[in-house]
Amino acid sequence: MKFRKYFLMRLLTCLLTIWIGVTFIFFIPRMFPSDPVESMIGQIQSRSGQMDPAQMESLRRSLRIQFGLEGSLMEQYGTFLWKGLLHFDFGPSLMSYPTPVGEIIGTYLPYTLGLSLTTTVVAWLIGNFIGLLAGFRKDKRSSKILEGIAICIYPVPYFMIALILQIVFAYLLGWCPLQATIMTSGGFGAFFSSLMKASILPAVSLLLVGTGWWIISMKSLSSTTAEEEFVLFARYRGLPEKTIGKNYVFRNSILTQITALAMSLGGVFGGSIMTEMIFGYPGVGTLIQKAILQSDYNTMLGCITISIVAIAVATLIVDLIYPFIDPRIRYS
């Protein structure tokens, strides 16, 4: 009964997040003085010279429809919520007209999901494991060195780590390709090996930053927990260190880390967007960059809506897992 209430509350928060986020990206562009249609017309005019007014008017009309700028503001908002949010229909992409935006995102999204989900989970596992060891034996030399390395990596923005890795491993050492290319033809073997080659540097940069953060936070959490009275009591009872680490320190610190994982997903996604762009990895990040360069607002809006939905849903999932791991089960 209590779980149902918790579940409904979380679901509501998730829907609210999506709604506020989407409302935000709907209204913000409309508050700016710049009009995408006019700037598009300006571009077309500068390319093809003077056009007669009737032609221009019909062009303006059709562009307005494609940008979803027809009708009153509330009508536009309704259409955007209905078509975009519920059917993922964002109209045709303008850079590869007339392919629908939804279809284009569909081909890019699996790469982003694969890369960011794998690295997030792996970084979380490795980082928490190392952090636990470092916090539990905080006076060991190796713990201090590991934490030092983590401190030098974590605060640096993702793209900077990516850039440094690119310069060192792709340019100076030549071990990896500078820009990712993935073979979609030539069978599964060629596809898989090219995918691995393209993913290795982006994955390493995401892993470095992610792991760094989990080491730092887990270390401070577990070293505080290790000084709690119940741990001291366990020591007095003469329990082996391993049991204390696993059953007392780990179990108590990992709960906070699960909440922290839910909170960090947005940042991780932003980081993966940036990393993809640096390496030209064919995910949503690279798609967004292409869309920016070619002023393709439909694609941009689509990518951003989908990323908000994806992150809100992922956060919801992590939040819902939480009560199953916390033995004290408090749905608050």
Add this chain to the structure above:
Amino acid sequence: MKKFWETANIRLKIGLIVTFIFVIIGFVFYYIPHVNPFSYNAYPAQLGASAEHWLGTTTMGQDVTWLLIEAIHNSLSIGLIVATIGTVVGVFIGLLAGFSGGATDRVLTVITDTFVVIPSLPILILMTSLMKGSSTVLLMALVLALFAWAWPSRQIRSMALTIKERDFIQTAWFSGEGTVQVVATEILPYALTWSLSNFMNATLAAIASESSLAVLGLSPANLISLGNMIQWARERNAIFGQQWLWIGSPIVATVVLFVGLFLLITGYNDYLSMKRGR
């Protein structure tokens, strides 16, 4: 001051020194008269390091050293503006939510929670790409500040909830002080020590966001910031031209600045908890 230095931990010390150096570079050296580093062909192009040009010159004949100093100045300024707005708004909303309770609290908490979870970078990309060309430093800072208030607000709210029940607040209530007075004289000093680490965190986050946007070509084109400097060097193929000073110096500066700020934040937090006797 001397006592502070003796009790400070090693992280706080390193963090303070690094941050201090950057502040000196960004806000003192910056005011030494110099040629506008933005203007092209002020010097011969692609010079190496020399006594006159410590970090050489770019392909466009700009002095890298002054470019870097100006970039540090601008990046720090943006970070500080964003952090100031974010912290002030965050503290205000957090206190309001924590002390008013009831429906106001619930509504504010939901909005705050949403802003904490919402992926800021995609929305920032959308907004800045719409302002492309017309955006200014101040506009950029305002846009970044949209996402800087939620986290401090959340923290301050939970702090306010625990403080509200403390004895000294109760005493103040019962001795007839008004809400505004209680908040101003009893709560705010508490909140400010907390906010300082939030403030530094927000500075770091804002500089990171700005430079991320710059690498996408979305930062104002006439703004010399650390991110833009890296982006320009990338655009002009500084990597292939092996002009390591040009592309390397902003990268190294950013990394050192970030690690320094981070040490300052964690060192400060440790220092506070040590002072509280934990």
